[in-house]
Amino acid sequence: MSDLQRTDVLVIGAGLAGERCAMEVAASGRECVILSLVPPRRSHSCAAQGGMQAALGNCVKAEGDSPDVHFLDTVRGSDWGADQEVARIFADNAPIAVRELAHFGVPWTRVRAGTNHYFIKGEQVAIEEPKEKAGLIMHRDFGGTAKWRACYAAAGTGHAALYAIDSEVIRLGITVRDRMEAIALIHDGERCHGAVTRCLRTGRLGAILARATVIATGGHGRIYGKYTTNATINEGAGAAIALATGRVPLGNMEAVQFHPTGLWPSGILVTEGCRGDGGYLLNSAGERFLVALEPEKQELASRDVVSRHMMNEIREGRGVDSPNGPHLWLDLRHLGEAHLTTRLREVYEICRDFLGVEPWNELVPVRPTQHYSMGGMRVNKDGEAYGMSGLYAVGEAACWDMHGFNRLGGNSLAETLVAGRVVGRRIADALERTATSADIALVDQAVEGQTRRLRSWADRPEGGSVYEIRDAMAEIMMNRLGVFRTGDELDSAVADLRVLRERLRDASLRSTSPGPNPEIGFAIRLEGMLDLALVTAEGARARTESRGAHSRLDYPARDDERWLNRTLARWPVDADGPVLDYEPVGLLDLPPGERGYGHAKRVEMEMSLEDYNAVVEAAQREQGRLASAEAIGSQLREGAWRAAEDGSKA
Amino acid sequence: MSETSAEQVASTEALVAERKPRRLKFRIFRYNPQDPNSEPRMQEYRLEETPFMTLFIALNRLREEQEADLQFDFACRSAVCGSCGMLVNGRPTLACKTLTSDLPRVIHLHPLPSFQLVGDLSVDTGSWFRGMSERVQAWVHERAPFDPEAQEERMDDELAQAIYESDRCIECGCCVAACGVAATNDEFVAPAGMNRIARFMMDPRDGRGRRDWFDVISSDEGVFGCIGLMACQDVCPKELPLLEVYAYLRRKALGGWFLGGK
Ligand SMILES: Cc1cc2nc3c(=O)[nH]c(=O)nc-3n(C[C@H](O)[C@H](O)[C@H](O)COP(=O)(O)OP(=O)(O)OC[C@H]3O[C@@H](n4cnc5c(N)ncnc54)[C@H](O)[C@@H]3O)c2cc1C
Ligand code: SF4
Ligand code: SF4
Ligand code: FES
Numbered sequence: 001m002s003d004l005q006r007t008d009v010l011v012i013g014a015g016l017a018g019e020r021c022a023m024e025v026a027a028s029g030r031e032c033v034i035l036s037l038v039p040p041r042r043s044h045s046c047a048a049q050g051g052m053q054a055a056l057g058n059c060v061k062a063e064g065d066s067p068d069v070h071f072l073d074t075v076r077g078s079d080w081g082a083d084q085e086v087a088r089i090f091a092d093n094a095p096i097a098v099r100e101l102a103h104f105g106v107p108w109t110r111v112r113a114g115t116n117h118y119f120i121k122g123e124q125v126a127i128e129e130p131k132e133k134a135g136l137i138m139h140r141d142f143g144g145t146a147k148w149r150a151c152y153a154a155a156g157t158g159h160a161a162l163y164a165i166d167s168e169v170i171r172l173g174i175t176v177r178d179r180m181e182a183i184a185l186i187h188d189g190e191r192c193h194g195a196v197t198r199c200l201r202t203g204r205l206g207a208i209l210a211r212a213t214v215i216a217t218g219g220h221g222r223i224y225g226k227y228t229t230n231a232t233i234n235e236g237a238g239a240a241i242a243l244a245t246g247r248v249p250l251g252n253m254e255a256v257q258f259h260p261t262g263l264w265p266s267g268i269l270v271t272e273g274c275r276g277d278g279g280y281l282l283n284s285a286g287e288r289f290l291v292a293l294e295p296e297k298q299e300l301a302s303r304d305v306v307s308r309h310m311m312n313e314i315r316e317g318r319g320v321d322s323p324n325g326p327h328l329w330l331d332l333r334h335l336g337e338a339h340l341t342t343r344l345r346e347v348y349e350i351c352r353d354f355l356g357v358e359p360w361n362e363l364v365p366v367r368p369t370q371h372y373s374m375g376g377m378r379v380n381k382d383g384e385a386y387g388m389s390g391l392y393a394v395g396e397a398a399c400w401d402m403h404g405f406n407r408l409g410g411n412s413l414a415e416t417l418v419a420g421r422v423v424g425r426r427i428a429d430a431l432e433r434t435a436t437s438a439d440i441a442l443v444d445q446a447v448e449g450q451t452r453r454l455r456s457w458a459d460r461p462e463g464g465s466v467y468e469i470r471d472a473m474a475e476i477m478m479n480r481l482g483v484f485r486t487g488d489e490l491d492s493a494v495a496d497l498r499v500l501r502e503r504l505r506d507a508s509l510r511s512t513s514p515g516p517n518p519e520i521g522f523a524i525r526l527e528g529m530l531d532l533a534l535v536t537a538e539g540a541r542a543r544t545e546s547r548g549a550h551s552r553l554d555y556p557a558r559d560d561e562r563w564l565n566r567t568l569a570r571w572p573v574d575a576d577g578p579v580l581d582y583e584p585v586g587l588l589d590l591p592p593g594e595r596g597y598g599h600a601k602r603v604e605m606e607m608s609l610e611d612y613n614a615v616v617e618a619a620q621r622e623q624g625r626l627a628s629a630e631a632i633g634s635q636l637r638e639g640a641w642r643a644a645e646d647g648s649k650a
Numbered sequence: 651m652s653e654t655s656a657e658q659v660a661s662t663e664a665l666v667a668e669r670k671p672r673r674l675k676f677r678i679f680r681y682n683p684q685d686p687n688s689e690p691r692m693q694e695y696r697l698e699e700t701p702f703m704t705l706f707i708a709l710n711r712l713r714e715e716q717e718a719d720l721q722f723d724f725a726c727r728s729a730v731c732g733s734c735g736m737l738v739n740g741r742p743t744l745a746c747k748t749l750t751s752d753l754p755r756v757i758h759l760h761p762l763p764s765f766q767l768v769g770d771l772s773v774d775t776g777s778w779f780r781g782m783s784e785r786v787q788a789w790v791h792e793r794a795p796f797d798p799e800a801q802e803e804r805m806d807d808e809l810a811q812a813i814y815e816s817d818r819c820i821e822c823g824c825c826v827a828a829c830g831v832a833a834t835n836d837e838f839v840a841p842a843g844m845n846r847i848a849r850f851m852m853d854p855r856d857g858r859g860r861r862d863w864f865d866v867i868s869s870d871e872g873v874f875g876c877i878g879l880m881a882c883q884d885v886c887p888k889e890l891p892l893l894e895v896y897a898y899l900r901r902k903a904l905g906g907w908f909l910g911g912k
Pocket of ligand 4 (some may be wrong): 731744745
């Protein structure tokens with residue numbers, strides 16, 4: 001048979017989440033194999049620049065910060081969609097994660113004692129940092145938080161973190177098989193036993209048998225085609241292969257975060273700072289359209305609002321036409337060369353390297369762009385899948401659910417490390433309790449199934465191009481599952497995505513050359529992406545409310561009476577679409593309330609908190625979940641946020 | 651809203667239009683080691699240039715429209731992941747941040763030398779860099795185990811910034827491909843390796859002393875193997891000051907020789 005390997009734990013994904021999880025497993029003495037599409041250090045975690053949230057409270061603007069305040073910000077930011085137990089585990093462990101990274105060598109930016117000059121809302125402010133704090137890890141402001149909390153390593157936080165974690169993986173001698181793609185899970189309907197792999201060096205199929213399998217494949221922004229800040233490898237294969245089991249549900253796939261300024265046509269993220277420091281947005285007539293639409297905040301209105309107006313301008317024909325498609329302009333010219341090459345140096349470098357323009361002389365083409373996937377493979381607080389044992393998920397691929405319907409900037413990097421650590425430990429514990437081995441016939445069957453799948457692609461008669469289908473998918477997703485959504489558009493999106501699935505069945509390859517043929521690799525990933533796209537569309541259509549990043553123009557209120565829940569989407573084998581189900585968001589400690597920004601309308605829940613929580617507890621008992629009061633992780637300390645709330649208002 | 655801005659928009663659009671679309675000619679190295687019928691060769695393609703076209707955009711269009719099995723590597727397409735090093739008109743560089751408008755009409759693309767070829771423009775830099783990391787033990791040799799309860803150790807921000815500067819290498823392999831010594835001596839740790847050594851040497855959290863470092867750097871495989879032509883520094887897309895790095899290491903190595911180190 002093809003290449004077969006056995007191990008205790010298979011981790012699919014070598015970003016921060018997968019590698020941190022593998023370290024924990026290896027530290028417990030278990031054998032572990034990590035798979036990755038690319039060498040680990042090229043995983044998309046390396047692209048995060050801004051920072052990592054952890055309530056260390058080290059600088060003046062962070063005074064009074066604590067995990068309690070961080071918990072509050074996270075739950076509020078999620079528009080109460082988060083699982084509050086998970087938000088608690090997260091907030092309590094984030095400081096440990098950041099300090100551990102310092103131990104592994106991350107050169108965190110440190111507090112400088114004495115007078116420091118910061119830019120706050122575009123203005124320079126002098127602040128005196130005390131001597132006692134000198135040399136501790138510094139924080140910066142990141143939006144949506146009561147305190148300065150984001151820890152950062154100059155402009156390369158994700159890079160520094162990923163290099164430090166990967167160094168530890170090398171030190172521990174963990175096997176990483178890069179250019180090795182998981183294309184299906186091996187399972188018996190009850191338990192997961194590993195994955196079928198395709199080698200991206202040779203094109204050969206193989207299998208890895210494992211007692212526990214972890215999905216750590218990152219976000220799936222590429223279901224928006226080129227309209228994403230995500231890397232080309234963020235194609236959501238992990239969620240797709242979990243969905244393909246027919247048993248494992250994905251959570252809240254309709255919860256998608258957008259960023260107003262993706263560079264056009266490449267989609268590269270241009271930071272918020274460019275508007276914060278006074279940049280304008282112009283339409284094709286050269287008008288600052290936000291001045292009339294948002295007289296008060298103008299370009300500084302929230303991400304959602306700015307993105308919405310930008311999409312409207314484009315849709316109503318006031319976008320700038322280009323051979324690459326319509327866009328708007330970001331005008332930074334009035335900020336001047338000196339400011340742009342110092343304060344906004346990263347923005348300047350992006351303009352220079354990817355457009356060849358000097359932003360003090362020329363305009364910069366931008367568009368709203370997909371940025372973060374809150375949804376993913378649904379797991380409980382211990383990282384375990386629903387509906388299948390031996391399967392786990394961590395990082396952006398997971399819906400562990402500390403983000404609910406809106407992720408706060410800087411929370412996702414911290415999540416990868418906290419989840420990796422906590423879930424890795426849980427897996428090591430679970431291995432103590434289970435002794436399983438897969439039937440080799442099961443493996444053969446799985447590999448044969450995938451061989452047939454690939455062959456069916458190679459054998460097809462001439463048909464449409466997979467790339468055209470991808471582009472059609474991207475247009476549907478960006479235009480109808482973008483920043484703002486309506487019932488009519490969602491109906492048509494669902495219908496059109498179904499048509500695309502049909503078209504994909506008739507599509508064919510242009511090349512069948514042997515080896516790691518990139519076209520066939522893309523074709524099978526596109527099958528998965530279209531599934532995820534349809535799940536996203538169905539979930540968004542069903543959710544008749546607005547919550548966090550899911551904004552329905554036809555249902556503008558947040559409806560806690562009907563929708564204080566999480567979407568679960570399963571795709572039964574051979575069904576032609578997903579089946580949606582719902583579960584409560586989790587135990588409520590912080591009662592649903594105002595987020596303090598975004599839409600204000602809200603329908604209150606009639607059920608009492610006690611009754612809601614009783615339902616959650618009963619469900620958890622039924623599913624045999626571990627109590628969260630175990631040694632690692634944390635438990636909800638009822639009402640602990642109260643003191644913090646007073647503090648954060650002060 | 652000002653009228654000047656509308657005028658300036660018009661002028662920018664004119665600027666874009668002025669960059670007349672060229673018909674680019676690509677000459678690309680092709681070889682698929684997995685295909686017994688494949689021979690190394692150069693193949694020619696033509697492509698209409700579009701505004702703001704990078705080699706990331708161009709190569710993907712070639713693959714999607716003309717040559718479905720063309721192999722190359724991109725991930726971040728924003729010059730941070732180090733995937734896309736290749737020879738562009740003979741010079742090692744990141745393809746994703748190379749604008750076609752900065753190149754002549756005829757563009758030659760080859761895979762980076764010194765690395766195992768995967769196919770066409772794709773090379774295995776990952777294995778090379780993991781091997782290098784293992785050889786120089788590129789991790790913090792901790793002095794004490796991590797204590798989750800303790801506050802972080804303090805560090806001067808100047809030092810943190812200095813470590814960050816040398817930590818910025820993205821392992822793209824351009825410097826290795828440019829280095830004549832690395833091309834002929836597999837054991838040579840190469841510029842990126844020496845930079846990595848310097849990064850851990852200056853980090854006070856790393857417990858290794860001079861003696862531990864001595865063997866790694868003071869040989870022909872280490873800093874004394876370098877003949878100082880500085881091809882590496884010229885091509886580094888992150889503009890790492892490799893010249894300074896070697897000077898630092900040579901000083902350290904000689905110091906270690908005479909003083910016996912700690
Ligand atoms: C431009 C940008 C900037 C960001 N900035 C910030 C920030 O400042 N702060 C913050 O907190 N967050 C930020 N984020 C979000 C954050 O970077 C990500 O959420 C996080 O890094 C995800 O880490 P991960 O380990 O889950 O996945 P990734 O780092 O994406 O890793 C996924 C891994 O899975 C592998 N993989 C995928 N599919 C397969 C398969 N089928 N088989 C085998 N392997 C596979 C890949 O090779 C890769 O190794 C940013 C995101 C973007 C796009
Ligand atoms: S200076 Fe040294 S390391 Fe750099 S290219 Fe020349 S020989 Fe190689
Ligand atoms: S030192 Fe520069 S050229 Fe060499 S691998 Fe690192 S980033 Fe690339
Ligand atoms: S694709 Fe990441 S550096 Fe070029």
